[in-house]
Amino acid sequence: QQQVKQSPQSLIVQKGGISIINCAYENTAFDYFPWYQQFPGKGPALLIAIRPDVSEKKEGRFTISFNKSAKQFSLHIMDSQPGDSATYFCAARTDTGNQFYFGTGTSLTVIP
């Protein structure tokens, strides 16, 4: 059973456009929601993260929007650049602090 559901599976965006990736969860015990970026041949790297008591967090061109009542959160990449082309994973951490559940990933391609 997939604890964190992620969509879309793939995304193609023009340079300068906005990339939006969505995730949904069911487990109300999750207390931390990170997004990871993974390039081919590399491990995932933490991009940005949010806690459920905050509805939005922005870091540079990256913004997380969080809707606690709907159990949904999304990543927005503003002014998308070809260098943003990578696979993005949302994740959620249990409140015991020792287990992360990942979405299935979104392959983002930014066309110059």
Next chain:
Amino acid sequence: ETGVTQSPTHLIKTRGQQVTLRCSSQSGHNTVSWYQQALGQGPQFIFQYYREEENGRGNFPPRFSGLQFPNYSSELNVNALELDDSALYLCASSLVPGLETQYFGPGTRLLVL
């Protein structure tokens, strides 16, 4: 680079064999988690070790086992390999359990034939 290293980078085994994968954590990190990432999927949590003790386990059978050493390097052992064990195996280290930021290594790509 995260400072987390894994070896080997690639490995080919046959069904039924045993394999040991190694991870060297970032300096000062006493917590390591192991993940299995099948092709086209997100990482799945296998288990976590903290101060040489298992500190949580995902939905993986007992033939997946681990060790953490006093220098905080760690091993993932998989016995009786199955074809479905073919995947990228990632380790991630963090300063302490529960700390949000975990640093991933580049992974070991295992192919079981």
